[in-house]
Amino acid sequence: MVSGQHTLPSWYYTSVDAMPKHGTVSSLSHNRWRTQMAFSKSVYSFEVKEDTVPGTVVGKVETVFESPTPITYSVQEDDGENLFLLSPVSGEFLLSRSLDFEAQRFYILTVAVQQGDLQVSSVRVYFSVLNVNDNPPLFSQDTFYASLLEDTRVGSCFLSLNVSDKDDSDNGELKLKLVDGDEGTVFFINSAGSLCLNKELDRERQSSYNLTVAANDCVQPMSSQLTSTAHVIVVVNDVNDNAPLFVSAKSVSIPEDTALHSVVMTVHAEDEDTGPNGEVLYYLNSTSSGAFSIDNRGGDVYLEETLDREQVDTLTITITATDRGSPRMATTMNLTVHVEDANDHDPVFSQSTYSLTVREDIPRGTSLFLVQAHDQDTGPNGRVRYMMTQASPFVVDAVRGVITVMDKLDREKDSNYTLSITVVDQGDIPRSATAAISVTVLDINDFAPQFSPETLIVRVMENEEDPSQLKHQLSALDEDLGVNSQLTYFIQKGNSDGLFSITPNGTFQILHSLDREKESLYIVMVIAVDSGLPPLTGTLTVHVMVDDINDNHPEFTEEVYNTIVSEDTPTGTVFAMITASDSDEGVSGELRYFMENPDVPFAIEETSGELFTTEVLDRETVAIYRLTVIGSDKHPTQPLSSSVIVTVLIGDINDHWPQFMNSPYVAYVPTEMAPDECLKVRCQNGGTCIPTQDGYYCHCVPGFEGEKCEQFIDHCRSTPCVQGSCINSQTGFSCHCPFGVSGVHCEEHSYGFEELSFMEFPSLDRRTNLISLEFATVQRNSMLLYNPGGSSSREFLALEILNGAVHLSYDLGSGPVRLQTNKQVADGYFHSITARRIGNMGSLHVDNCTDVENNGFCFSQSDGSSSERTLDIGNSNMTFGGLRTAEFILLHPAQIKTHDFVGCVRNFHVNGILLRPSMALATYNILDRCPRTTVSPCHGNPCKNGGVCHDLWSDYLCECKSPFIGSNCAKETSEEVVLQFNGNDYIEYVIKESFKRDYLLKDLLDDEKEENNKDQTMINIKFKTKDNGVLMFLTGQTGYFVLKIKDRKPVYLSKDTLSGHLSEFTVDSPVADGVWHVLSLFSNGHVTFLALDGKPVLNITDRSMDLTPVSVEKIVLGAALTGDSKVQQSGFTGCMQYFNVTGYTLPVSGHSVTVDIWPSWTLIQSSCISPGVCLPSPCSEIDTARRGCLSGQCQNRW
Structure with missing residues (x-):
């Protein structure tokens, strides 16, 4: 546009900052289009997620008119700095790099379309960046610190947790929670993000907490949420909320001669608080401050006054332990001080001199007198022993003080003894005293009369007409004097026929004539008796030997001799022996033989008495001879003789031809003859038939009888075997005797x-x-x-x-x-x-x-x-x-x-x-009879399943292998062997007398046993319980002790029956917790202590008692069977797995070599869930149906 005015731009770019989020907003001022609308939309708007990948098509612009020439798209204005790339042909936008919602949320572009060189139209394109949760929460610091007094009020908030999130909307909303370090939910986080106290604190239980706090945003779904964590250290500061607690022993023993100002014990109390709150100071109660003092800081207790056990043997000190907190907290403890004896007293005899008289014939080993000494000390210091220092026939029992005669006394040698006896105590530095004993020996009749020599031989001729004239004066010597030496003579034995006599003064004479052939020697015992009291005797053996005279005629062995000699016997043949005897001695008893028949063909040998032929004999001439044989002794002057008739038969020989006496001979035969019965009869069982005039008879072999030997002879019919069984046989019988019986007829x-x-x-x-x-x-x-x-x-x-x-x-x-x-x-x-x-x-x-x-x-x-x-x-x-x-x-x-x-x-x-x-x-x-029926009850293998049979002579015992039990090991159990008590059950063990003797013999004979290993006794009980009760009670000759659970802790209580002293010691370790524990007691006569689960916990040496089998009388498991009210407590409730005494696991029933076993009747039940299991397991509170099931056949484990 060309104009004289100022040309204004079509777009204005403005940058705006918004808090708290930061971004850029582009604004374009739109001028009126002067061209025709060519795009399909007047404004394009696109949404793009901030995590869109670069290179992605994020939008497209299109025109609505057709052009005969190519069109081109271009970006006129761009606040994204080429963030979005436009395709000039297709009109598509590609993302050139990553977006960031938190850096810029909106983008505005102006896109123009050209036809050739002509710009047809332009349009605004808006890009909105959509937020994505891509920023985690962020704590202001990684670790937060806070401290609290342990008495901080619950609900107090003490720490603000600062955390932020760059994301917008829900992505930036945060939640905080504790995720670790707060197992007891002691803390919580309120809605404002502050950490607060949820429960009361106890620094003594936990002095600090290391918490982990997590912050997460509120994006949905939850899987898209982002989380961050931070640590919070919370330190709990102490307040004085715990009083000191004493942990040292409550009793101590000290010798009475302990030096003044010595430390007798160090008490110690612990305070769980810290700083001044936990510093402990010690003070003595004013009533205890005289004899003792205490170090306020160290707890050392000092002795300040001299002790005397004989006046006071126990002192009690009240000690207070206080901390230095504000306000202060304190605890008191009564410390019992047992004053042990020191050897500060000499033994004292009941009198300084003793006198006694004894007879000189008092037997060796006789107890004469009892000396007594007393020592005011106790223990070894008060135990005294007696001794004599000089040699004499007397000894003193070292323990009892009994004076005993050990050697024979002789008043003639020593009529008086002065003995010095010393008594010594057993202290480390022994103290002693001495007394004198005067012994006077009284004379007795102690010399018996003595004959010398002790044997006298008196000879007398037999048939002496007046033997009383032959007198012998006997004399014995008695070394005593007076009436003790006045003797009287008697015949003691050997005069049953009254053949001899002796006068009181010793004249021995023969009263009657004697016959040597009746008795050649008489042994007469003569005694000489003195007049003492009691009288003593001496003995003389008189041998009266009767000399022989020729007063007996010879006696032939037979009254008449009958003999046979064959007629053809050669001359000189001996055919008979004529013998006689003469009771006289010497030549009077020697014999010679001769015949009175002069003209016979026989002769006799003078010395031997042999008859022999002198001529050839002819029976047909003389068939018999009658001879007279004379036997005479060889006395030289007056021989005696006897005669005997000898009949000699001449035996025939076949020396003549036979001649018929008649010729002819006529014989008559009966018309009928009896047949041979043996041809028809058969004797049984090996018998033999023999014909007889009347028929036959069977000759039976041994063992059979009857007409045809058909009956077997029963030799046992008369019951000849008294105590055994009879075994019959053909030749007789034999007796089979049971074990222990003997003899042919089993009569022994x-x-x-x-x-x-x-x-x-x-x-x-x-x-x-x-x-x-x-x-x-x-x-x-x-x-x-x-x-x-x-x-x-x-x-x-x-x-x-x-x-x-x-x-x-x-x-x-x-x-x-x-x-x-x-x-x-x-x-x-x-x-x-x-x-x-x-x-x-x-x-x-x-x-x-x-x-x-x-x-x-x-x-x-x-x-x-x-x-x-x-x-x-x-x-x-x-x-x-x-x-x-x-x-x-x-x-x-x-x-x-x-x-x-x-x-x-x-x-x-x-x-x-x-x-x-x-x-x-x-x-x-x-x-009366041997109880054993066989050689061994184990020969039949009564023990099953590998059990070992032990021969008890009249019975047997099976030692079973696991898992078998029962009297014959026939029952199987898979359960652990434990025993359950319900408070009323117990097992009483009485030590067998035989075991005591075995132990005593072994103890006396074992010379190699060292002193420090002597008489060791170890008692172990494995148990579990949740209740108080008595574990074991043991009584002996000098007292008893009890192991029990009181206030959930083991307690050892003992009583000396001689002194009546009762002691109680507590182990500061709870055991009534329902888990297994082993309580052990060890003693060797000098040292005694308790161990719990293998760790020593209590030294009770000062109150030791003798636990050897010789001194122990009874042990009770599960109860205290005593009438002493001071030890009465309920029985044991719980389980016991074993009870072991010095290597022997004491059984609950059956046989034992050590003890007799007496279970309470409540312990023996008749039914069990598991058959054959006498000891139930597991042992639990709900196992009441099986409690205490104890079979009488169950054996112990050795």
């Missing part, structure tokens, strides 16, 4: 010995012991026979089985002799033993072994080297099969190694006398 039975059985008989002979018996056992260590001496005697004799072999031991005063065989006899079969002791010679035979080559296997003998020959055991009884009490073990610990026999015995002889239980002085647990 054996006796049964149960646990702790014994028989007592009078003591063994001093000089000779011949012991024989038969026995059967499976016990490899057994006491067969034992005869000890008195309490002070070392002499004894014992027959034992050790490690399955027989041992004989004895001591005659010069040391023990021990004979040992190696043949194993503890196999359940009967074995025989013969033990001999004659003087100092001993031998041992097992099963009739006599072969010297077997020496050491089944035969053993001593060499007889001992100088002593008699067993001087006094009046102590001989015990067989066991001991009456354990006192024998304590009195003579080195003599025997066993104490009991379980088995069967028969044919028990001592010195030829059969000893039966009815003859015993005392018996216990002896059965």
